[in-house]
Amino acid sequence: MTVIVRDLRPEARADVEAFARVRHLALPYMVSTPDSVAHAIAQAHPDAHYRPLVAELDGEIIGTAQVGIAHDSPEPGQGYLNVYVHPQRTRHGAGSLLVRVAEEHLAAQGATKLFTWVLDEPANRSFAERHGYRPSRSAHFLRLDLANSTLPPLQTPPPGVELRTAADYADDPRPMFALDAEATADEPSDIAVEFTDYEAWIAETWKHPLLDLELTSVVLVDGRPAAFSAAYTDGATRYASAMTGTARAFRGRGLAKLAKNDSLHRARAAGYTEAFTGNDAGNDPMLAINKSFGYEICATEVRHARQLG
Template sequence: MTVIVRTLSPTDPADAEGFARVRRACLPAMLATPASVAYDAARAHPDAHYRPLVAVDDAGTVIGTAQVGIAYDSPRPGQGYANVYVHPDHVGRGGGTLLLRTAEAHLAQHGATEVFCWALDGPRNLAWAAARGYRRSRSAHFLRLELTADALPPMPAPPSGVALRTAADFAADPRPLFAVFAQTVADEPSDIVAELRDYEQWLTDTWRNPLLDQGLTSVAVVDGVPAAFSLAQTDGDGRYWSGMTGTARAFRGRGLAKLAKNDSLHRARAAGVSVAYTGNDADNAPMLAINEWFGYTLDATEVRHVRTLDS
């Protein structure tokens, strides 16, 4: 079987469907739909040099994917990423290696000196990354919660001075949500530190993304000011992803993130969502504790890897 690697065409429905299908087979927690795949490919920031790749077999079937780009919003230059996934039915045929080498060449061309990638925790995947010159870094856990009738803790009344809203309530001006989102991103543990300063790009990447569910995204407001949020993404097929949960620095330590996430999950269950996913850095003890309290269980673990590119 011959495998070729090429850039995904955002205007080709078969490419977008194949990309989403492979991602769902490899990592169900990370939501992807044909619409979201095409959207991301068409609207990425130009400085990201984002290039989604597909590995295609003789029959024209997409059997592997790679999300490739430059971390342009990091204060440290030269950091690229290449997240490669091959459909479980097609591993061992060279598609993953071809995707990775194509990604590395693209990133080097655009100034990357380091490439970060994720590998699902398991002997085969970890050995694969090591054999291609990648060394282990930090880990992240994907968690799953079945939204059955009795799955969630009761929803308490908000404390005095706190009100619960949804992102839809900020449709006319989402900038106050961006401020909380940016603080959360800046303080999140990661190998690649991000600084969100571009409001317009945030609107493109997050606010207008087809996966965002404004009605299920909950916001805790204190005296009229957004203090905490739990961003919800849904795929229209009963799955929910906590895109991010966080609190503005001035309001931390008051349980507002837990309150917002509880409200969002209750809304999701009432809307017919059947399973909720979330993800946390393995060192993010506060959020891991919150998710354990909700009843989430481990679904998968990925290990971040990094390779310094040859000059």
């Protein structure tokens, strides 16, 4: 039995479905579908040099890797590779082979530092360290039993504050782009991100197949979008908070919690039964908000980095 690594074939539906299935089995705390996998490939920015890889054992896809350059970071030369192997198909060498091919690709594109997320489990961390990666910051996955939880009651917004949805900006999403760019720039991360390309944001983010505009809540202050909670769904039972943020001028007023509570209520009314989110382990304000909704930590990832050369 020999493992081979090859490029995912986006035109082959079986490849895309297998990629999504392996990722779900290895990381069930994230909402992913074959359509979202295909979208990531089709809409990847050319400067990202995005290359999804699969590891195949006797014709079965048992491993995946998302590989690319952090093109939207102001610091050049940063690459990423996130490798996942089917939990029942480990110890065949798929992970190591995926890492090797990914690193060769990123080095050829000029990457000088590589980042990867690793589940905070002894075997996973040991694997990363054997390949030369060293741990840095951590982040939590959180889960909420949305069908059976007791959410905080919906509140009437104070004077000058209004609740809307992202669907109200379908004809002109630029205000949402500005808000998302400002909030994302302040997210705790090893890789700084700057959204400057509106058309790329439209293609990659606004038109993402998981984004539900009707469930994405937006808080307006005096008519200006000030906070939001973006909703991803699988179209069946799973809902995820893709991003919750507030413009700098309006922080400390509880607007992010207002937006997220509204989105969660909308999601439950729409029939979603399970909610997920993720937080940097040092993001105490957002962790406190999620705890108030009843979210519980279900897994932790640790970011690892390796300097090339």
